[in-house]
Amino acid sequence: MNIAFIGVGNVGAPLADRLQKLGHQVAIAARDSQSKSVKEALARNPALVVQSPIAAVSSADIVFLATPFNVVESALSNLNSALDGKVLVDCTNPVGANLTHGLESKISGSETIQQLVPNTLVVKAFTIYGFENFEDNTYPGYGDLKPAMLIAGSDRNAKDLVAELCRQLAWEPIDTGNLAMSLHLEHMTLLWINMARVQGRGAGFVWAMLQR
Numbered sequence: 001m002n003i004a005f006i007g008v009g010n011v012g013a014p015l016a017d018r019l020q021k022l023g024h025q026v027a028i029a030a031r032d033s034q035s036k037s038v039k040e041a042l043a044r045n046p047a048l049v050v051q052s053p054i055a056a057v058s059s060a061d062i063v064f065l066a067t068p069f070n071v072v073e074s075a076l077s078n079l080n081s082a083l084d085g086k087v088l089v090d091c092t093n094p095v096g097a098n099l100t101h102g103l104e105s106k107i108s109g110s111e112t113i114q115q116l117v118p119n120t121l122v123v124k125a126f127t128i129y130g131f132e133n134f135e136d137n138t139y140p141g142y143g144d145l146k147p148a149m150l151i152a153g154s155d156r157n158a159k160d161l162v163a164e165l166c167r168q169l170a171w172e173p174i175d176t177g178n179l180a181m182s183l184h185l186e187h188m189t190l191l192w193i194n195m196a197r198v199q200g201r202g203a204g205f206v207w208a209m210l211q212r
């Protein structure tokens with residue numbers, strides 16, 4: 001699959017690296033090919049291709065958005081037609097002061113992104129944990145139980161595609177419903193950050209799903 005990354009910092013770089021090593025063609029949609037994050041992503045994995053945002057997105061089947069939430073509008077500007085009909089994996093989180101929801105819990109960040117790119121199939125995924133778990137999500141000793149990746153989106157085929165990438169990355173994808181469910185995922189993120197980074201539990205934990 002051809003995959004483009006808008007944003008290759010803490011979150012984008014390990015995902016890009018691992019997806020490339022799984023055999024995907026992975027391009028960095030770089031506004032500045034010399035930026036620190038691009039150089040570090042390339043140092044981690046020289047097989048990543050660096051392209052202009054429009055070139056990377058135009059040739060991608062699926063695009064990951066992994067920038068700070070407050071820059072998504074500028075990151076997506078001028079890409080609208082290139083993104084039409086494509087799957088956009090929203091890895092961003094709107095985080096406000098004192099670990100509150102950045103949009104005052106009135107609407108999810110993913111839905112506001114969907115409004116920016118109405119012809120794109122937005123799926124929220126790869127958000128509910130710290131980046132450490134995107135680098136390494138192995139949790140030995142739990143048998144067949146895999147760490148859960150909760151996803152949300154309103155298009156079935158787009159979600160199936162993202163779920164397949166989750167599986168390839170050794171996550172158990174869990175479909176939480178349509179894109180409006182992203183608001184709850186964004187609150188889960190705040191919970192994880194609070195537990196891991198504020199209360200001091202550390203980054204080495206994830207959720208799993210037991211069902212009967």
Ligand SMILES: NC(=O)c1ccc[n+]([C@@H]2O[C@H](COP(=O)([O-])OP(=O)(O)OC[C@H]3O[C@@H](n4cnc5c(N)ncnc54)[C@H](OP(=O)(O)O)[C@@H]3O)[C@@H](O)[C@H]2O)c1
Binds near residue numbers: 006032038068131
């Ligand atoms: N950190 C975590 O543990 C974590 C976990 C889950 C989700 N998230 C969410 O994931 C997103 C990324 O977080 P991060 O920690 O990876 O951030 P980061 O390390 O600061 O990386 C941000 C990336 O976005 C790029 N960028 C910044 N402004 C841009 C713009 N206007 N247009 C295009 N690209 C731009 C940066 O490129 P340059 O180097 O060129 O500036 C960099 O590659 C955030 O929304 C965050 O809430 C973070």
